[in-house]
Amino acid sequence: MSELLEKAKKAKAITRELAVKTTEQKNEALRKISEQLIKQMDYILTENEKDIEAGKKNGLSESLLDRLRLTKSRIQDMADALLQLVDLKDPVGEVLAEWDRPNGLKIKQVRVPLGVVGMIYEARPNVTVDASSLCLKTGNAVILRGSSSAINSNKAIVQVIHEALAQTDIPSSAVQLLEDTSRETASQMFKLNEYLDVLIPRGGAGLIKSVVENSTIPVLETGVGNCHVYIDETADKEMAIKISVNAKTQRPSVCNACETILVHSEWANKHLSELVEALQEKGVEIRGDQKVREIAPDVLEASEDDWGTEFLDLIVAMKVVDDVTEAIEHINTYGSLHSEAIISETPENVEKFFNYVDAAALYHNASTRFTDGFEFGFGAEIGISTQKLHARGPMGLPALTSTKYIVKGTGQIRN
Amino acid sequence: MSELLEKAKKAKAITRELAVKTTEQKNEALRKISEQLIKQMDYILTENEKDIEAGKKNGLSESLLDRLRLTKSRIQDMADALLQLVDLKDPVGEVLAEWDRPNGLKIKQVRVPLGVVGMIYEARPNVTVDASSLCLKTGNAVILRGSSSAINSNKAIVQVIHEALAQTDIPSSAVQLLEDTSRETASQMFKLNEYLDVLIPRGGAGLIKSVVENSTIPVLETGVGNCHVYIDETADKEMAIKISVNAKTQRPSVCNACETILVHSEWANKHLSELVEALQEKGVEIRGDQKVREIAPDVLEASEDDWGTEFLDLIVAMKVVDDVTEAIEHINTYGSLHSEAIISETPENVEKFFNYVDAAALYHNASTRFTDGFEFGFGAEIGISTQKLHARGPMGLPALTSTKYIVKGTGQIRN
Incomplete structure (x- = not known):
């Protein structure tokens, strides 16, 4: 039997046991x-160093090495996050609805774990702890498939998790790492409907696309964000500039950062130069359409590809539009259904934007950067879903649960 | 461009328009x-007759012909169901949650349509009206892929729907039928992630399995039910027999009918003969394990396959078990996560059953036949989901919706 099949079967075998663990049993595991x-910080750092050395030999870029690198402070952050998770409400067992039927049946809908979660992710070894702890808190078993570049770090972390679980009531097969990180194994995971209840990809656009397009297991699609800020005719100048700069530059490498700014022509005539200047002061490269470049000639020329690109960098595309309708059309054509903002003092335009833009999160007079489980107040985040089924937008712990109906009768039969 | 691609693009193009149609506009469409x-009953019946004739020539079984056949009373039922749907609450626009953040952001989660629904179904032409009307009410566009055996009926019904929509504010491309009913077209639908938001298969186990195993589009899996009734040691004799007979015989061809009865050995020693007799009186063929046959020697011998079979007929498998734990193990091994019942007067066994059986609906002292959108009081039913993501158990109108977050600010940026 392959490693994958063996571990998947083990995970499946303990799902019912995990589903009935108490909140206190699960929290004790998180604390341990x-x-x-x-306690094992030095061991993890030593193993991580092996991955870093191998990465350097293989010519990984500095930014990839940074994602791979663990430090004392990063491990401390991981340990702290686990304790924060202890304080969060356990969604399992929550009663979502309860009602009686005329025939006397008492129906109750309660939250239960999903079962087995398959996690496919790239370099960052912190995802190993993050995914394991979120799954543990929600009573799910998890199969982790990280990248080969982080294999020593991931093995060390999972060994530490197993040592911790050995001191608790949670079986160690609740968290299992695939040591075989071949593409073939990932492909086999895509079709393991019998054992895996959901696949969650975490990483770049390529990884996510590959999982979505090949998996027959339900996927929680997260991560890709080609987000827009639309500055309407009546937008307050200071606010529009402040929000655009924040959405683009506060953390350019993340999915809720702004990638294209759309500007109403009237507003552009009056204030576009100032907007361009403010962005350039922050080191942003601007790629504009013809009209943008008429007002700000030092701006680069945008290509058709730029409208559809998630730059994840200090680069922004910029376009002048005639009205909110053109902005909406542009967003619905090129956007990724993630986060979209309108800056405006015209209520009917805001309403139109809210109604016609198809995205997980829509903002009026605020930065797209707020699309985040913590910023929304969920206290934890599985990811930001850009799909429409199951969960959309920032996902907290309930996104890792399903429900069952409990029906109590006194001998009712159907007529 | 293929018919499928052309129609899928048309559907996608009108999703935002459909999403903002008022409840009254959608209800007017249902009434029309x-x-x-x-009005067009005769036309539909004439076209249906062509399918029936062709079906006879092709040697369709009497039960398949019955599913295919439309009658005046069946069309009247379809028309009545449309008017019942008018009275149901429109889920679109419903505010599911609303809260303020410490930074002053006001967050609201509202229901929106899914977008484009792909419906793949077998012989029954009534699904054409059913799926179209549920999608219309929830602001979704639908692409219908029925079977070739019902093509004339389906074309006639969709033509009638288009004539009705022409009198309303709903564009006719909200409901589109694929006239090409080849397997290739169905396979292409499985991969059309760019245009279809969800696929819903309606039909036999083979169809559903094929969609689940091949579609990379999210699927709402419905329909297959290998359901059990477990009679515990303390079960009331009359109640246990009444519920078993009801769950098996009241409508054996549906997914929530019982397929295996598990009987505690103590109860079996006292009452099994009576249970067998009651079932046989209703014409049920019983396939029992060794212990059942010791008590009731005229019962046929069960094969291993019988435990995993959805008979959909007046056949039931029967097994004697030692306790509730063995019953739970059996159900979790062979069941399809649909509907499972325990008949018992021992609260701790009921609790154990509720906790450890993994299924969409669990019953205590009631028939499995109640797993149904109408019996649950939802007023409509898209199907009964046996998957864990998005929706589980009987699905009402909200299962055809997603949500979006609407965030209102006053210039907030992220620090």
Whole structure:
């Protein structure tokens, strides 16, 4: 039997046991893992160093090496996050609805774990702790498939997790790492409907696309964001500039950062130069259409590809539009259904934007950067879903649950 | 461009328009379709007759012909169902949650349509009206892919729907039928992630399996039910027999009918003969394990396959078990996560059953036949989901919706 099949079967076998663990049993596991991460910090760092050395030999870029690198402070952050998760409400067992039928049946809908979660992710070893802890808190078993570049770090972290779990009531097969990181194994995971209830890809656009297009297991699609800020005719100048700069530059590498700014022509005539200047002061490269370049000639020329690109960098595309309708059309054509903002003092335009833009999160007079489980107040984040089924937008712990109906009768039969 | 691609693009193009149609506009469309179905009854029946004739020539079984056949009373039922749907609450626009953040952001989660629904179904032409009307009410566009055996009926019904929609504010491309019913077209639908938001298969186990195993579009999996009734040691004799007979015989061809009865050995020693007799009186063929046959020697011998079979007929498998734990193990091994019942007067066994059986609906002292959108009080039913993501159990109108977050600010940026 392949490693994947063996581990998937083990995971499936304990799902019902995990589903009935108490909140306190699960929290105790989170506390022990937190403790153990600190105790074994040196061991994890030594193993991580092996990955870093191999990465350097293989010519990984500095930014990839940075994602791969663990430090004392990063491990401390991971340990702290585990303790924060302890304080969050356990969604399992929550009663979502309860009602009686005329025939006397009492119906109750309660939250239950999904079962087995398959996690496919790239370099960052912190995802190993993050995914494991979120799954543990929600009573799910998890199969982790990280990248080969992080294999030593991931093995060390999972060993530490297993040592911690050995001191608790949670079986160690609740968290399993695939040591075989071949593409073939990932492809086999895509079709393992019998054992895996959901696949969650975490990483770049290529990884996510590959999972979505090949998996027959339900996927929680996260991560890709080609987000827009639309500055309407009546937008307050200062606010529009402040929000555009924040959405683009506060953290350019993340999915809720702005990639294209759309500007109403009247507003552009009055204030576009100032907007361009403010962005350039922050080191942003601007790629504009013809009209933008008429007002700001030092701006580069945008290509058709730029409208559809998630730059994840200090680059922004910029276009002048005639009205909110053109802005909406542009967003619905090129956007990724993630986060879209309108800056405006015209209520009917805001309403139109809210109604006609198809995206997980829509903003009026605020930065797209707020699309985030913590910023929304969820206290944890599985990811930001850009799909429409199951969960959309920032996903908190309930996104890792399903429900069952409990029906109590006194001998009712159907007529 | 293929018919499929052309129609999928048309559907996608009108999703935002459909999303903002008012409840009254959508209800008017439902009323007009209802009216038109009655007016054009003769035309539909004539076209249906062509399918019936062709079916006879092709040697379709009497039960398949029955599913294919439309009658005046069946069309009247379809028209009546449309008017019942008018009275149901429109889920689109419903505010699911609303809260303020410490930074002053006001967040609201509202229901929106899914977008484009792909419906793949077998012989029954009534699904054409059913799926179209549920999608219309929830602001979704639908692409219908029925079977070739019902093509004349389906074309006639969709023509009637289009004539009705022409009198309303709903564009006719909200409902489109694929006239090409080849397997290739269905396979192409499985991969049309760019245009279709969800696929819903309606039909036999083979069809559903094929869609689930091949579609990369999210699927709402419905329909297959290998359901059990477990009679515990303390079960009331009359109640246990009444519920078993009801769950098996009241409508054996549906997914929530019981396929295996598990009986506690103590109860079996006292009452099994009576249970067997009651079932046999209703014409049920019983296939029992060794212990059942020791008590009731005229019962046939069960094969291993019988435990996993959805008979959909007056056949039931029967097994004697030692306790509730063995019953739970059996159900979790062979069941299809649909509907499972325990008949018992021992609260801790009921609790154990509720906790450890993994299924969409669990019953205590009631028939499995109640797993149904109408019996649950939802007023409509898209199907009964046996998957864990998005929706589980009987699905009402909200299962055809997604959500979006609407965030209102006053210039907030992220620090």
